[in-house]
Structures are given as C-alpha cells and as structure tokens.
Amino acid sequence: MVKSHLEITLQNTELSIKFYGKFDLYLISKYEKQISDFKLTNVKTVNLDMSNLEFLDTASAIFINSLEKDFLSKPKILNIICDNKIILDTLKLTKNSTYSNVYMEQKNSFLGDFGKNLVLRYKDFISFIEFFGLVFVAFLKYIISPKSIRFREIFFEINESAIKAFVIISITSFLIGLVVAYQSAYQLKLYGANIFIVDMLGISIFRELSPLITAIVIAGRSGSAYTAQIGAMKITQELDAMKTMGFDPFAFLVLPRIIALMIAMPLLIFLSDMMAIFGGMIISNIDLSISTELFLSRFNEVIDIKHFYIGIIKGPFFAFLIASIGIYRGLMVKDDTQSIGFNTTKSVVESIFAVIICDAVFSIAFTNLGI
Amino acid sequence: MSVVIKAQGVKTVFGEKIVHNGLNFSINKGEIFGLLGPSGCGKTTLLREMVMLQEIQSGSLEVLGYDVTKITHKNAQKLRQQWGVLFQAGALFSSLSIAQNIALPLFEYTDLSKKMIDEIVKFKIDIVGLKLSDANLFPSEISGGMKKKAGLARALAMDPKLLFLDEPTSGLDPISARDFDALILKLRELLGLTIVMVSHDLRSINDTVDRAAIIDEKKIVYEGALDNISSIDSKFIQTFFGESYE
The missing domain is CATH 3.30.750.24 (STAS domain)
Structure with missing residues (x-):
C-alpha cells in the first residue's frame, strides 16, 4: 500500500x-x-x-x-x-446533497431578544395563574364531595415531608438558637443587661427565626423533592397515563401535597420554636449564668402568647407557597432530563424568595396592626 | 358496522408549524386500525388528540359518539373509563407495584371487594403473559417488555371497548414482539376490542392491522385495507411497503 x-x-x-x-x-x-x-x-x-x-x-x-x-x-x-x-x-x-444554511444562522437583535423574553415571561406568568386556578377548582371539588379527598396520600405526604424532617429541623433550630444566644450574650454582658436575653430570644425566635428557618429547610427538602418527583412522572408519561384513566392529577398529586405541607408546617414551626429556645436557654445558663428557673419565669412574664401565634400562623402560608411553587415547577418540566435539574433549582430559589417576600408582607401588616 | 372514531378536518398546529392539515378518517367497531407514516408526521400526536391529552385547532373528532372538542367534564370522565391506553414506555406509576397499578382503576371506579379485585388483577396479569410471581415487583425492577405487558394489563383493567396502543412492539425483541401481536389478536377475538395503534413494525402491521390510515405531508394519503396499498403514489408508501410487501 x-x-x-x-x-x-x-x-x-x-x-x-x-x-x-x-x-x-x-x-x-x-x-x-x-x-x-x-x-x-x-x-x-x-x-x-x-x-x-x-x-x-x-x-x-x-x-x-x-x-x-x-x-x-x-x-x-x-x-x-x-x-x-x-x-x-x-x-x-x-x-x-444541497443543504441550506437557513436554519444555521439566526440573527439575534437586542430588541428581538427582549421581545421574545418578554413574551416568554408573560406566558410563564399566565401559566402560573392558570395553575392557581386549577388548584382552586380542585380544592372546590374536594369541598363539594369530601369523599374524594385523598386522605391516604395526604397522610403519606405528611409523613414524608414533615415527620421525616423532624430531626433536621430540630438540629438546625437548636443550633440557630445556640448561635443567636451566644452572639447576643456577648453584647448584653457589656451593658449588664443579661436578663434581657430572654426577651430577645423569645420575640426573635417565635416571630421570625423559627418560621423562616423551617420554611427554608422545607423548601430545600420537600419543595425540590416535589419538583423532581412530578417532573420525573411527567417525563415517564405517568401524568398522561393518569389523565387518560380519568384521574385528575390535581386531586391525586397536587392537592394532597399542598394540604399535607399546610398541616405539617405549623407543627414543624412549633418544634423549631422549642428547639431554638432550648438552645438559647443552654447558652444563657453557661454564658450568662441565668438559671433555667429564672429563664422560664422571665419568659412567662415578658413573652406574650401572640408572638407564638404569629409565628405559627405564618406556617400554612409559607407551606402553600413552597408546595405550589415546587409542584408548578414539576409540571413545567419538559421532555428532557436537563429540565428536571433546571426546574428543581428554580423551584428552591423561587420558593425561598416567595417565603421571604411573604414574611416581609406579614411583618409590615402585623406591625401596622399593632400586634 | 358502526363507527367508533370519526375525524373530520382535524387540524393541528404547533406554534408556526402545521402538523395536520385536515385529516378525515373513520375507525369501525371491532377492527385493528393502524396509524402509519414517516417519523415526525404526527401519528402519536393524533393518538394523543384522540385520548384528550392534546387539543386540535379546528375540525371535529368523535370518539365513541362524543365530540372530544366540546365534551363536558362529566362525559369526558365517562369516556375515559371506556378506553385503555398503552404508552410507548408503559408509563406505569412508579410508586405502585404491577398488581397495584392494574388494580388502581378498579379501586377508584368500582365498589368491588378487595378479594374480587385481586382475582381480576390475577386474570389480567395472566392474560397478557406475565408471571403471577412478578405481580409484586415495582416498575423499576422489570424489563421494558414486561413494562409493556403490565401497561397493557392496566389498560385492560376496566375491560375497555377501545384500546389505544402507541408503538406496542417497539423496543421488544422479535419473539416478544410476535407474542405481543398474537396477544393483541387474541384479545380482539376474546373481548371484541377495537384497537387503534401507532406502529413502525412492518411485520406487526402485516400480521395484525385490518385497516390503516397513512399520514404523510400533513394529510392522510391512504385509508383502507393494506391489500392493494403498493399501488398508491406516495414516497413513504413506496419505500415502506414497496419492496417488502407482497
């Protein structure tokens, strides 16, 4: 050769x-x-x-x-x-073989891209509104015929997203209580205002810290799980199969998750309250030598029950936002595996953002109401 | 012979792309009807439109006497209980075992006792050629062929009059594919089913399909029995059926 x-x-x-x-x-x-x-x-x-x-x-x-x-x-x-x-x-x-390069070069102009983006965002927004409408309709159907409520799924989801989250919520909240108390103890000691740590911990943890910490952990844990689960079901055509069999995915998948999280969230916030205060109490005892009895009696005196209720009442709202954004993102998954990752990321980021916005709104509203 | 599905002027548009431009065909009771055509011609889309997963832009589509373009929610639910759909990859619910998958519509729509449902599930598992010992396996634990069989068993759970199959033999080895064909023919005979199927498998088409509609260039280029199909002037038909078809 x-x-x-x-x-x-x-x-x-x-x-x-x-x-x-x-x-x-x-x-x-x-x-x-x-x-x-x-x-x-x-x-x-x-x-x-x-x-x-x-x-x-x-x-x-x-x-x-x-x-x-x-x-x-x-x-x-x-x-x-x-x-x-x-x-x-x-x-x-x-x-x-004559291949035209018509499709190869697509001219991008700033204005064109902007317009396309705008239309896309608009469509996204409309589909999100549509999603809420469908959730609402499914909810009405639940109310009209309570027999159709999927209790089994709801309890299953409560177990999945709340009971199994007990440990992580406890540890996170305990550490947050510990850290907040430790940092403020140092400052309070300077002024000799040791006892006020009780006021500080009670109000900040009950009103803000516990609901937010719980919401963030749940958004990362359950919100992402919802997106991934439902997205995968969409790719494997399980959702289509449900529809052809006449099972409404909103009644079977969406509402049970939303309701489960709305029930579970206040319980988790309660748990988080207890653990964070416990953490704060330990630091007060070690660092500021406030005995447990003193801590509790002061707590009883200065912390109004309303602070506790305000924290708890935020729970269902946060839960609704996290669950519905997670599920909505799951339903938006297209027929490729990449879009699961993309939507899961979006779901977590958006739900944490929504929770913080909601918290800000609550904060302003409650302050103006004088609560 | 009564008509089960009747399409008139069905038009489908995706964005700017026209997929179907005025499809007319009808499917009679008791026949195995094939939807054939080159890749991307919209066979699966048409199937999805028949089972109300996608909407058509204009025209009318009648399934079992209901016009699916203007059906009420109540009738739609009624209709959904009268058909079974087998998806390409089975689309079994991954959180349920095979037996639970098959039992699900029975639990939801009937008030049969658990014992009775178990019996029905056993029968369906047996009739599609699965082993009873596989009944408690989960979809992730079984092969593609078994998923298809389990999917078929689930589609048959409510004893539907109408069965939609999306590429039932694709991805199966030749022996399983022939078994599947034989199974479909047997089911038609036993249960008097009307079967609509999308397929690329020429052998399976020849063995099972009574009549077919061939979609090419957004239109139906042929509808009818396959006996004298090679005389039709269409590039797809000529290449698909031309040489191999006797």
Missing part, C-alpha cells in the same frame, strides 16, 4: 495535484496547507489526479468539491482524473 501523501507539481501554467493512498479527514488540514502554499495567480489549468487514490471519505470529498468550486470560480480549467467508480460516487453524493 502506498503511503498517503500529496504531490503537487507546477509546470508553467499547469498545476497538478496528485493524491496517493488514502485521503481521510485527518489529512484535510495538512493538504489544505500544502495546496495554499502554491501561488496560483499564473496557473490556468489545474489537474486533480486521483488515479492513485485508494480511499476517499465523505469529509475529504466535501473538501475536494470545495476545492473544485474554488478553482472554477477563479476561473481556471479543471481536470479531474479518476477512474475509481467508488470515489467518483462519493464525490457525486457529497455534491448532490
């Missing part, structure tokens, strides 16, 4: 390019350089000699075709010398 190489000879105005051996896509750039090294200004005739060529792949055939086009446009006389039918066929095949 001949070693693959290119032989280029220039005689007066005639350029001969001889191909030897095999010509495949690994050789294209080398050959291209070799050919371009020749000054072609005086050349009138080009001979492409492929009679010694044993094999030509399609990429190289495309290269030869473009070479041919190039020479013909100069204009020069071109002779192709080849008697191998297979090679000629390959050349012909690659020449015949």
Whole structure:
C-alpha cells in the first residue's frame, strides 16, 4: 500500500495535484496547507489526479468539491482524473446533497431578544395563574364531595415531608438558637443587661427565626423533592397515563401535597420554636449564668402568647407557597432530563424568595396592626 | 358496522408549524386500525388528540359518539373509563407495584371487594403473559417488555371497548414482539376490542392491522385495507411497503 501523501507539481501554467493512498479527514488540514502554499495567480489549468487514490471519505470529498468550486470560480480549467467508480460516487453524493444554511444562522437583535423574553415571561406568568386556578377548582371539588379527598396520600405526604424532617429541623433550630444566644450574650454582658436575653430570644425566635428557618429547610427538602418527583412522572408519561384513566392529577398529586405541607408546617414551626429556645436557654445558663428557673419565669412574664401565634400562623402560608411553587415547577418540566435539574433549582430559589417576600408582607401588616 | 372514531378536518398546529392539515378518517367497531407514516408526521400526536391529552385547532373528532372538542367534564370522565391506553414506555406509576397499578382503576371506579379485585388483577396479569410471581415487583425492577405487558394489563383493567396502543412492539425483541401481536389478536377475538395503534413494525402491521390510515405531508394519503396499498403514489408508501410487501 502506498503511503498517503500529496504531490503537487507546477509546470508553467499547469498545476497538478496528485493524491496517493488514502485521503481521510485527518489529512484535510495538512493538504489544505500544502495546496495554499502554491501561488496560483499564473496557473490556468489545474489537474486533480486521483488515479492513485485508494480511499476517499465523505469529509475529504466535501473538501475536494470545495476545492473544485474554488478553482472554477477563479476561473481556471479543471481536470479531474479518476477512474475509481467508488470515489467518483462519493464525490457525486457529497455534491448532490444541497443543504441550506437557513436554519444555521439566526440573527439575534437586542430588541428581538427582549421581545421574545418578554413574551416568554408573560406566558410563564399566565401559566402560573392558570395553575392557581386549577388548584382552586380542585380544592372546590374536594369541598363539594369530601369523599374524594385523598386522605391516604395526604397522610403519606405528611409523613414524608414533615415527620421525616423532624430531626433536621430540630438540629438546625437548636443550633440557630445556640448561635443567636451566644452572639447576643456577648453584647448584653457589656451593658449588664443579661436578663434581657430572654426577651430577645423569645420575640426573635417565635416571630421570625423559627418560621423562616423551617420554611427554608422545607423548601430545600420537600419543595425540590416535589419538583423532581412530578417532573420525573411527567417525563415517564405517568401524568398522561393518569389523565387518560380519568384521574385528575390535581386531586391525586397536587392537592394532597399542598394540604399535607399546610398541616405539617405549623407543627414543624412549633418544634423549631422549642428547639431554638432550648438552645438559647443552654447558652444563657453557661454564658450568662441565668438559671433555667429564672429563664422560664422571665419568659412567662415578658413573652406574650401572640408572638407564638404569629409565628405559627405564618406556617400554612409559607407551606402553600413552597408546595405550589415546587409542584408548578414539576409540571413545567419538559421532555428532557436537563429540565428536571433546571426546574428543581428554580423551584428552591423561587420558593425561598416567595417565603421571604411573604414574611416581609406579614411583618409590615402585623406591625401596622399593632400586634 | 358502526363507527367508533370519526375525524373530520382535524387540524393541528404547533406554534408556526402545521402538523395536520385536515385529516378525515373513520375507525369501525371491532377492527385493528393502524396509524402509519414517516417519523415526525404526527401519528402519536393524533393518538394523543384522540385520548384528550392534546387539543386540535379546528375540525371535529368523535370518539365513541362524543365530540372530544366540546365534551363536558362529566362525559369526558365517562369516556375515559371506556378506553385503555398503552404508552410507548408503559408509563406505569412508579410508586405502585404491577398488581397495584392494574388494580388502581378498579379501586377508584368500582365498589368491588378487595378479594374480587385481586382475582381480576390475577386474570389480567395472566392474560397478557406475565408471571403471577412478578405481580409484586415495582416498575423499576422489570424489563421494558414486561413494562409493556403490565401497561397493557392496566389498560385492560376496566375491560375497555377501545384500546389505544402507541408503538406496542417497539423496543421488544422479535419473539416478544410476535407474542405481543398474537396477544393483541387474541384479545380482539376474546373481548371484541377495537384497537387503534401507532406502529413502525412492518411485520406487526402485516400480521395484525385490518385497516390503516397513512399520514404523510400533513394529510392522510391512504385509508383502507393494506391489500392493494403498493399501488398508491406516495414516497413513504413506496419505500415502506414497496419492496417488502407482497
């Protein structure tokens, strides 16, 4: 077998390019350089000699075709010398396939992109409103016929997203109580205002910290799980199968999750309250030498029950936001696996954001109401 | 012969792309009807439109006497209990075992006792050729072919009059595929089913399909029995049926 190489000879105005051996896509750039090294200004005739060529792949055939086009446009006389039918066929095949590059280049203009983005956002918003409408309708159906409430699913979800979250919520809240107490103890000691740690811990934990910590942990834990579960069900066509069997996914999947979380959230916030205060109490005892009895009696005196209720009442609202955003994102998953990851990320980010907005609204409302 | 499904001027548009432009066909009771055509011609879309997973943009589509374009919620629920759908990959509910998957519609729609439902489930598992020992496995634990069989068993759970199959033999080995064909023919004979199926499997089409509609270039290019199909002037038909079809 001949070693693959290119032989280029220039005689007066005639350029001969001889191909030897095999010509495949690994050789294209080398050959291209070799050919371009020749000054072609005086050349009138080009001979492409492929009679010694044993094999030509399609990429190289495309290269030869473009070479041919190039020479013909100069204009020069071109002779192709080849008697191998297979090679000629390959050349012909690659020449015949006319591919238009209409789809290749799509011009992006700033205004166009902006408009497209705007329409997309608008559609997103409309579909989210539609989702709420459907949740509401499904909820009405539950009320009209309580028999259709999926109690089993609701209890299953309470177990999944609340009972199983007890440990993580406890530990997180305990540590938060510990840290907050530790940091403020240092400051309070400066003023000798040791006992006020009770007021501080009680109000901040009951009103703000516990609901927020719980909501963030649940958004990361259950919100993402809802998105991934429902997204996967959508990809495997389980949702379609449910619809064709006449099972409303809103009654079977969406509402049980929302209701379960709305029931479970206040319980979790309660747990978080207890653990955070417990953490704070330990630090008060060690760092500020406030005994447990003193801590509790002061607590009884200064912390109104309303602070506790305010924290608890936020629970169902946060739960509704987390569950519905998680599920909505799950339903938005398209038929590819990438979109599960994309939507899960979005679900967690959006639900935490929504929770914080909601908390701010509550904060302003309660303060203005004087509660 | 009464008509089970009747389509008139069905038009489907995705964004700017027209998928179907005025499809007309009808499917008679008791026949196995094939929806054929090149990839991307919208066979599965048409199937999804028949089972109300997607809406058509204009025209009318009648299934078992109901016009699915303007059906009420109540009638839609009634209709859904009269058909069974087998999805391409089975679409079994991953949180339920095979037996629970099959039993689900029975639990939801009937007031049969648990014992009775168990009996029915056993029968369905047996009739589609699954082993009873597989009944308690979960969808993630079984092979693609078994998923299809289990999906078929679930589709048959309510003894539907109408069965939709989306590429029932794709992804099956040739022996399972022929078994599946035989099963479909047997079911039609036993239960008097009307079967609508989308398929690419030429052997399966020849063995089972009575009549077919061939979609190409957004239109139905042929509707009828496959006997004299090769005389039709369509690029798809010529390449698909031309040489291999006797």
